[in-house]
Amino acid sequence: MAGAADTGARPRVWLHASDPAHLPGLTVLAAHLSEQPQGPATRVTGAPDAPGPGDDPRDIDKALDSHPARMLVLAGTVLPVPLIERARARGVALVLVDAVNPVPSGGWRILPGYARGILAQFQQIHARDTAAAAAITRTVKGAVPVLVTGALARHAPVRGCNARELDALRHAVGARPVWFAHALPESEADAVFLAHAHALRRAPRLLLIVQPTDPAHGAAMAARAGDVGFVRARRALDEDITETTQVYLADTEDDPGLFLRLAPVTYLGGSLSPQALTPSPVVPAALGSALVFGPQAAGGDRAFLETLRRMGGGRQIGVAADLGEAVSTLLSPEAGAEAALRAWTLATEGSDATHTVARAICDWLDLNARGPA
Numbered sequence: 101m102a103g104a105a106d107t108g109a110r111p112r113v114w115l116h117a118s119d120p121a122h123l124p125g126l127t128v129l130a131a132h133l134s135e136q137p138q139g140p141a142t143r144v145t146g147a148p149d150a151p152g153p154g155d156d157p158r159d160i161d162k163a164l165d166s167h168p169a170r171m172l173v174l175a176g177t178v179l180p181v182p183l184i185e186r187a188r189a190r191g192v193a194l195v196l197v198d199a200v201n202p203v204p205s206g207g208w209r210i211l212p213g214y215a216r217g218i219l220a221q222f223q224q225i226h227a228r229d230t231a232a233a234a235a236i237t238r239t240v241k242g243a244v245p246v247l248v249t250g251a252l253a254r255h256a257p258v259r260g261c262n263a264r265e266l267d268a269l270r271h272a273v274g275a276r277p278v279w280f281a282h283a284l285p286e287s288e289a290d291a292v293f294l295a296h297a298h299a300l301r302r303a304p305r306l307l308l309i310v311q312p313t314d315p316a317h318g319a320a321m322a323a324r325a326g327d328v329g330f331v332r333a334r335r336a337l338d339e340d341i342t343e344t345t346q347v348y349l350a351d352t353e354d355d356p357g358l359f360l361r362l363a364p365v366t367y368l369g370g371s372l373s374p375q376a377l378t379p380s381p382v383v384p385a386a387l388g389s390a391l392v393f394g395p396q397a398a399g400g401d402r403a404f405l406e407t408l409r410r411m412g413g414g415r416q417i418g419v420a421a422d423l424g425e426a427v428s429t430l431l432s433p434e435a436g437a438e439a440a441l442r443a444w445t446l447a448t449e450g451s452d453a454t455h456t457v458a459r460a461i462c463d464w465l466d467l468n469a470r471g472p473a
Contacts, residue, residue: 364388
């Protein structure tokens with residue numbers, strides 16, 4: 101797994117997860133580093149397709165020859181001692197992140213002072229919380245700066261959108277309440293339109309924005325909305341949202357973030373259909389939209405949605421008939437605002453820590469542009 105390609109004289113940072121659970125955090129950190137002005141080129145290992153060099157010093161030397169790095173960033177509960185020692189022998193700086201209770205690999209970890217000797221080779225240690233920082237500080241006894249930085253973000257930040265387009269849409273929508281059907285398959289269109297009819301009873305000015313999974317389905321979905329009796333407009337035809345528009349078909353290739361920023365409530369398209377694909381729930385949550393979702397989801401999203409449900413950041417429904425009531429409930433100002441805040445908190449958790457670590461790494465590289473670590 102590689103990050104940004106090496107360019108010119110940019111320093112190189114190798115990020116390695118000794119525990120797969122730490123890989124998402126390092127992947128997001130690598131992306132954040134690469135996006136910094138004059139940021140380093142990055143390489144990430146620890147995934148099944150890029151596991152890292154292992155413990156054989158010869159393999160480690162080959163990896164360092166092939167991908168020379170100025171800094172090695174490690175995450176995981178087990179410290180890979182051979183990698184640490186070979187990196188330090190070459191003058192590679194070491195940084196430990198997301199640290200909780202790091203222990204050296206190998207059978208000698210129980211020897212008094214052994215852990216301290218390994219940890220003392222690091223330039224910085226970023227602990228996950230105050231308790232972890234205190235325990236590591238007792239071990240290193242001042243040999244290394246130990247910072248309480250927090251757990252790294254596991255989800256990449258949301259991309260920006262076209263500000264001019266967003267302003268135009270906000271002007272057209274005005275103060276009307278909005279909900280969004282995100283990546284809606286044709287098989288769920290009727291269920292969403294029935295849910296909209298239900299929600300309109302409580303909020304007569306409610307606007308539904310539908311983004312089909314395939315923009316080519318926009319015409320058919322617009323026709324079905326018309327059959328139900330809705331006044332609709334299609335983005336693909338440059339039709340404007342007016343005061344009477346009830347359904348707006350976003351049947352273009354626009355980034356969904358453009359519409360998610362308008363909607364305090366989002367239905368996760370495909371989550372009521374076993375054969376349909378669902379979009380990532382992280383982006384709507386990170387943009388402050390409370391989620392309504394069915395029982396179906398991509399494997400990697402199930403844990404996020406379950407946590408979201410437990411936190412009250414969204415509503416899971418079992419059947420399509422429950423969609424309208426769930427949307428209506430979350431559109432109420434108090435319930436919707438609380439759910440959206442919890443969704444946003446879950447999706448953006450750790451972003452401050454990732455930013456802090458990235459800045460610390462870049463600052464160290466700037467201050468130590470030349471000379472041994």
